[in-house]
Amino acid sequence: MRIVVTGAAGFIASNLIPRLLDAGHEVVGIDDFFLGKRAYVEALLQRSATRASGPGFRFEEHDLLDRDFVRTLFEGFRPERVWHLAANSDISYGTKYTDFDLKGGTLVTYAVLEAMRLCGTREIVFSSSGAIYGEPTVHPTPEDYGPLFPISLYAASKLACEGLIAAYAHNYGMQARMYRFGNIVGPNPTHGVIHDFVLRLNEDPTRLRILGDGSQAKPYVHVDDCLDGMELGIARGTGPLTCFNLAVADQTSVHEIADGVMRAMGIDPAKVAVEFTGGSRGWKGDVPFVNLDSSRIRALGWSPKYTSGQAVKQATTEAIAVLLKK
Amino acid sequence: MRIVVTGAAGFIASNLIPRLLDAGHEVVGIDDFFLGKRAYVEALLQRSATRASGPGFRFEEHDLLDRDFVRTLFEGFRPERVWHLAANSDISYGTKYTDFDLKGGTLVTYAVLEAMRLCGTREIVFSSSGAIYGEPTVHPTPEDYGPLFPISLYAASKLACEGLIAAYAHNYGMQARMYRFGNIVGPNPTHGVIHDFVLRLNEDPTRLRILGDGSQAKPYVHVDDCLDGMELGIARGTGPLTCFNLAVADQTSVHEIADGVMRAMGIDPAKVAVEFTGGSRGWKGDVPFVNLDSSRIRALGWSPKYTSGQAVKQATTEAIAVLLKK
Numbered sequence: 001m002r003i004v005v006t007g008a009a010g011f012i013a014s015n016l017i018p019r020l021l022d023a024g025h026e027v028v029g030i031d032d033f034f035l036g037k038r039a040y041v042e043a044l045l046q047r048s049a050t051r052a053s054g055p056g057f058r059f060e061e062h063d064l065l066d067r068d069f070v071r072t073l074f075e076g077f078r079p080e081r082v083w084h085l086a087a088n089s090d091i092s093y094g095t096k097y098t099d100f101d102l103k104g105g106t107l108v109t110y111a112v113l114e115a116m117r118l119c120g121t122r123e124i125v126f127s128s129s130g131a132i133y134g135e136p137t138v139h140p141t142p143e144d145y146g147p148l149f150p151i152s153l154y155a156a157s158k159l160a161c162e163g164l165i166a167a168y169a170h171n172y173g174m175q176a177r178m179y180r181f182g183n184i185v186g187p188n189p190t191h192g193v194i195h196d197f198v199l200r201l202n203e204d205p206t207r208l209r210i211l212g213d214g215s216q217a218k219p220y221v222h223v224d225d226c227l228d229g230m231e232l233g234i235a236r237g238t239g240p241l242t243c244f245n246l247a248v249a250d251q252t253s254v255h256e257i258a259d260g261v262m263r264a265m266g267i268d269p270a271k272v273a274v275e276f277t278g279g280s281r282g283w284k285g286d287v288p289f290v291n292l293d294s295s296r297i298r299a300l301g302w303s304p305k306y307t308s309g310q311a312v313k314q315a316t317t318e319a320i321a322v323l324l325k326k
Numbered sequence: 327m328r329i330v331v332t333g334a335a336g337f338i339a340s341n342l343i344p345r346l347l348d349a350g351h352e353v354v355g356i357d358d359f360f361l362g363k364r365a366y367v368e369a370l371l372q373r374s375a376t377r378a379s380g381p382g383f384r385f386e387e388h389d390l391l392d393r394d395f396v397r398t399l400f401e402g403f404r405p406e407r408v409w410h411l412a413a414n415s416d417i418s419y420g421t422k423y424t425d426f427d428l429k430g431g432t433l434v435t436y437a438v439l440e441a442m443r444l445c446g447t448r449e450i451v452f453s454s455s456g457a458i459y460g461e462p463t464v465h466p467t468p469e470d471y472g473p474l475f476p477i478s479l480y481a482a483s484k485l486a487c488e489g490l491i492a493a494y495a496h497n498y499g500m501q502a503r504m505y506r507f508g509n510i511v512g513p514n515p516t517h518g519v520i521h522d523f524v525l526r527l528n529e530d531p532t533r534l535r536i537l538g539d540g541s542q543a544k545p546y547v548h549v550d551d552c553l554d555g556m557e558l559g560i561a562r563g564t565g566p567l568t569c570f571n572l573a574v575a576d577q578t579s580v581h582e583i584a585d586g587v588m589r590a591m592g593i594d595p596a597k598v599a600v601e602f603t604g605g606s607r608g609w610k611g612d613v614p615f616v617n618l619d620s621s622r623i624r625a626l627g628w629s630p631k632y633t634s635g636q637a638v639k640q641a642t643t644e645a646i647a648v649l650l651k652k
Contacts, residue, residue, distance in 0.1 A: 095497055100444070102436055106486065110428055117424070134492065146472030148485075149492035149567060156493040160432065160486030161476075166460065166475035167482040171421055171610050241475060284497050 004079040004121075005029045006064060006112060007086030008044075009036025012127060012189040013181035016083060017044050017221045019231075021056045028077050030070075032063045034104075035089060040188050064108040067115070074119040080122040084112050089191050091131075091154040092283035098153060105157030106164070113168045126178045128162055130247060130292045131155035133180075143180070143243050152285030162243070169241045176240065177233045179226075182247030182292055185315035186223030187322055193254060194312065194319045195262060197261040202233035202324055205265070207273040210258060214274075217251035218290045222311035225304035229297050236300040247292035250308045254282070257312055264316045330405040330447075331355045332390055332438060334370075335362025338453060340514040342409060345557075347382045354403050356396075358389045360430075361415060366514050369588030383449040390434040391443070399444040407449040410438050415517050416594055417457075417480040418609035424479060431483030432490070440496045446470040450495075450589045451556060452504045457481035457619045459506075466619035469506070469569050478611030488569070495567045503559045503567065505552075508573030508618055511641035512650055518579060520638065520645045528650055531591070533583050533599040536580060537608035540600075543577035544616045546635035551630035555623050573618035576634045580608070583638055585607030590642045614647065 003020055005013050008029025013036075021029050021044075031041065041059050048057035062069050064086055087105055088094055094101040109126075116124065127200035133141050134149040150156045162178055169176045200208060221229075229246045237244070262269045280288045294302070306314060320326050329346055331339050334355025339362075346353050347370075357367065367385050374383035384532045388395050389413055413431055414420055420427040435452075442450065459467050460475040476482045486502055495502045515521035526534060547555075563570070588595045606614045620628070632640060646652050 098440060099436070102433075102490075104430065107428075110425070114424060134490075134496075144472040146470040146474065147569060148472065148474055148489065150489050151493060151496040153490070153493045153497070156486070156489035159489035160482070163458075163474065163476050163482035163485035164428075164479070167477060167479045167611070170460075170477040243473060285493070299385070 001025050001078045001081060002077060003027050003081045003083065004077065004134070005083045005085060007031060007036060008059060009033055009038065009041045011186060011188050011190045012223060012226070013083070013085050014040035014044065015174060015186060016227055017057060018047060020226060021048055021051065024053065026056050026080070028058045028060060028073065030060045030062055030064060031086070034038050037190060045321045064111055065103060067111040069116040070111045070115040071118055074121060078119060079121050081125065082112060082116060082121060083125045084109065085127045087127065087186060088154060089151045091285050094153040095284050101153045101157035106160040109161040109164055113164055114198040116167065116174065117172045118192065122173065123175045124165060125230060126161065126176060126181045127164055128178045128243065130163065130180045130182055130245065130290055131287060132159045135287055139291040141291065142293040143245055150192040151287065154285065168240055174240070178234065179230055179246045180243060180292065181226065182219035182221050182290055184223050184226045185220050185311055187318040189319050189322070193257055194261060194316055195323065196257055198265070198319050200321050201265055201267060203260060205267045206271070207275065208258060209275045210254060210279065211277050212254065212279055212286070212288065214255040214258065215253055216282055216286065216288040217253040218247070219247040219251050219292065220308045220311045221246060221248055221304065222306040222314055225306055225311070229302045231299050232302050233297060245292040245294045246297060247294050248304050248308050248311070249255050251291065252308045252312045253324055258314060260316050264320060270306055327407060328352050328403060328405045328503065329409065330403065331409045331411060331591040333362060335359055335364065335367045335412060337514050337516045338510060338549060338552070339411050340366035340370065341512060342372060342553055343383060345553060347374055347377065350379065352382050353580050354384045354386065354399065355386055355388045356390060357412070358387065361516050363516055387536065390437055391429060394598050395438040396437045396441040397444055400441040400447060404445060405447050407440060407451065408442060408447060409451045410435065411453045413453065414480060417478045417611050420479040421610050427479045427483035432486040435487040435490055439490055442500065443494065443498045448499065449501045450491060451560060452487065452491055452502060454504045454506045454569065455481060455484045456506045456508055456571065456616055457613060458485045458488065461613055464619040468619040469571055469618065469622055477613065480611065487584040492567055500566070503563055504569040505556055505559065505572045505588060506569060507552065508545035508547050508616055510549050510552045511546050511637055513644040515648070520587060520642055521582055521649065522630055523584055524591070524649050527587060527591055527593060531593050532597065533601065534584060535601045535603065535639045536584060537603050538605055538612070538614065539582065539602050540584065541579055541606070542608055542612065542614040543579045545573040545574060545575070545618065546575050546634045547574055547630065547635045548640055549633040551632055555628045558626050558628050559623060570623040571620045572623060573620050574630050574634050574637070577617065578634045578638045586639060586642050588645055
């Protein structure tokens with residue numbers, strides 16, 4: 001199958017693309033390296049070049065806001081499916097630069113959907129977020145929870161993207177699988193709490209600044225489990241439009257993550273001066289407690305290998321390996 | 327109070343602004359006349375000029391997509407509240423020109439919110455739509471219904487606007503009242519089924535083309551009742567962010583409306599060749615049956631004067647008076 005992956009230099013795509021190549025798909029990846037990393041793409045190109053079946057991966061460095069570029073690429077490649085993973089993943093950045101998620105989320109998604117419509121691409125896989133629930137009053141939160149009042153511009157953009165995808169699916173005969181993630185962790189991080197703690201402690205192992213009061217607790221899903229779930233939703237989901245929560249049942253606190261990162265880096269937590277920025281949120285727009293009901297994807301057979309605690313532990317090892325070359 | 331009204335030449339604004347002026351508010355209206363009508367603004371200016379208390383209405387002809395203009399206007403006028411009513415109201419147009427609602431809905435709303443944020447305006451009143459529920463499986467549909475999968479780009483844009491407003495309210499200390507309308511009817515129409523039937527039958531009283539099969543049924547709310555409800559939500563709603571469905575309990579079919587318009591225009595329905603475009607929807611993206619649960623606004627004291635049937639009858643008389651000067 002001919003597949004386009006947006007955000008191809010990002011965390012999830014760099015874990016996805018080897019799977020797609022192994023399954024024999026032909027993949028074009030797009031990224032502008034705003035958040036994505038060149039090293040991840042180079043590894044993919046190298047892997048693709050050494051395939052027995054010939055190179056199946058092509059990479060385009062470009063801004064997805066350029067609608068003409070996206071359309072022309074789609075016209076040439078004629079993709080049958082798009083994994084639309086490109087997005088800002090820094091929520092607090094989007095609160096400061098208020099057009100950031102609007103452009104990098106909503107308008108980019110519009111550009112992708114337009115290219116699909118004009119070139120006859122029928123299938124889209126979209127990385128949404130549990131953040132669209134805002135601060136829900138129901139836990140665990142099911143997919144049909146309402147109202148959807150996001151508290152960050154990041155989440156507002158994800159909601160806008162879901163709405164666009166739903167309308168395109170209805171009006172132009174597309175099929176969409178949308179996934180509302182908890183926090184995803186694993187190899188090749190580009191951002192996030194584990195990534196940040198590893199880099200900060202590597203720079204100065206005597207102190208660590210923690211955003212909020214450290215009690216924020218989220219379900220961390222290992223990217224392998226995440227991709228298993230996404231592929232299941234594609235293979236077994238029905239109907240033109242479905243969304244799935246993708247999260248494990250337990251949560252890990254920022255406190256626990258900090259402790260685990262220190263230990264994994266061989267640092268005695270007792271010797272680290274931990275400083276808290278304070279307040280229950282990591283940043284304005286942060287949802288401090290997340291618990292998503294994932295029974296819909298579990299009913300299709302999803303059975304994550306890692307609990308949240310195990311995923312964090314595994315991802316900490318993987319992040320240290322990638323970021324510190326250890 | 328200093329109030330900005332967007333979409334000031336439109337149907338709802340032209341009914342709202344006299345109320346605001348009568349209540350002593352100072353109003354700046356903005357419109358680009360894409361859908362709005364000059365005659366409605368001229369009537370408002372005339373009314374304002376003859377007030378005993380001095381003119382309270384200023385009008386600016388401008389495109390709200392021009393963020394610099396909006397911000398400069400807000401910097402000068404320092405509005406305390408915005409009634410953000412500007413929007414495309416032609417759903418099928420937005421299906422054909424796919425960036426139409428994105429620009430005229432989502433991006434315009436962003437421009438308004440940014441101007442509010444930068445100039446310290448705290449309150450926004452927003453005209454959303456029951457269309458954000460897509461094709462709900464629960465009737466009557468309550469405000470906390472999910473998932474929100476709109477089937478038109480118009481509704482996708484309304485959903486995107488709600489998300490932006492929610493995020494701005496949370497992050498920048500604003501207060502928002504959002505209203506999810508059924509169909510609103512009354513004097514000064516700029517579009518809609520009654521408006522269209524009156525103009526078509528005036529041109530040719532021997533035939534009438536009806537979109538769909540005519541069985542589409544919606545709750546029609548008279549604009550006087552609609553504005554009563556919106557003002558109630560402002561006066562009695564609590565919390566920084568609330569949305570209210572605004573619809574009556576009964577529905578009127580397109581068939582019934584056609585029949586009523588003919589009779590009101592003195593045309594014998596038996597002598598009109600009615601042609602149906604066919605299908606259950608009026609157009610792609612049309613939701614053929616709407617039934618919104620308005621118990622939340624009713625609990626604040628909303629008690630609409632007109633049923634759907636009465637609202638249609640009243641609005642038909644009013645539309646004929648305005649459109650045909652009868």
